[in-house]
Amino acid sequence: MTRILHIDSSARPGRSDQKPHGSHSRRLTAKFIEHWRSARPNDEIIYRDVGANPPAPVTGDWVHAAFTKPDDREDWMHDVLRESDLLVDELLGADIIVAGVPMYNFGMPAQMKAWVDNIVRVGKTFGFDRSREGVPYWPMVTDGKSIVVLSSRGDYGYDAGGRVAHLNFVEGGIFTPLEYIGITDQYGAAIEYDEFGDDRTQKSIALAEAETVAIAEKLIRKHATKNAA
Template identity: 35%
Template sequence: MKTLLQIQSSLSSDDGQSSQLAHRFAARWLQANPGGRIVVRDLARNPVPHLTAERFQAFLTDPEDRSPRQREIVAESETLIGELEAADAIAIGLPMYNFGIPSTLKAWIDHVARAGRTFRYTENGPEGLLADRPVYLLAARGGLYHGTPRDTQSAYMMNFLGFIGLHDVEFVYAEGLALGAEEAQATLQNAHAQIDRLAGVRLAA
């Protein structure tokens, strides 16, 4: 049974435009993968704690020396990493807040990017430890940022995903959503068409 991990990071949960794009993607993925399973990680409804010195120290402490609290913290991280490892494909709803990614998504990143677990340092530089699989980023933005210096999200997400071993990355952009109803409708139609093309070509492959 194939599995899609759907990550939502909109503060509006299911009502966010990026979440709705992710839902559309998931529906098309199911059509291309009958009998498949979707695991939803909603970071608005179930936020991952932000990284603290206590949590970081738990990751660094040798397993046999961890306190009960540290084992609990690491178990939370392991759950998130396990969802990544079990997924055949990953879809991330990606809204833009103040030119960056949501802080809840950054907290999730801080709990899955762990030295010795999802990446390691070698004499040739860092090496991702996750087996590559397709990642789809459904980016919803109020303005027009793609291809400009203000688009800090795209390079950041590509760098992070590649750092842990995920290089097969595809973006779907829905931009200009705050520039009027006509602009929003047009950009959403384009995003929907791109999702549908991905479903018809890549997802069924």
């Protein structure tokens, strides 16, 4: 059985295919999950809506607690890290992470950044040792997970080689820290032209939905083979 962690981070409630002014990124993640369920109805889907229920941001107390050895932590440290522990456990238990991440001011929503900051955890998802020769850190998530980032953008040309690709900090902001902890199998699709509201918007929606289904199909084959091994 494959387990999927489905995350939405848009501040917009509802999907753009079901609600006026709904979220395009929620639309794409729903498309992925619906296609997956049609092919593999018995797989487990864990859902987390960080757009509606954002994780607490990292604080000085959080950093103090996270960098204290588990056996040396005081009770308040365990309290501070409780939500992060839950988020890390969800991540570690998943085979695939499907994240809806709209572009806000060229980057990810603050709610999604809080999720990233909570799951990049020393001793849990990456190791660090100052005395180690060469690179002092190493990834601890090494079981072949996949990450799919499904995004939306008001303008166009943010993909690699596009007219404003240098202004896109969404996918890199997700892929780079997840690669750091060991999740290197990475995929993405995005709806563009949202601010235009014309035929180009509709064409971009259709293209992104097709790309989303293609990613789902690829991962269905990949993880079916992995589970059978």
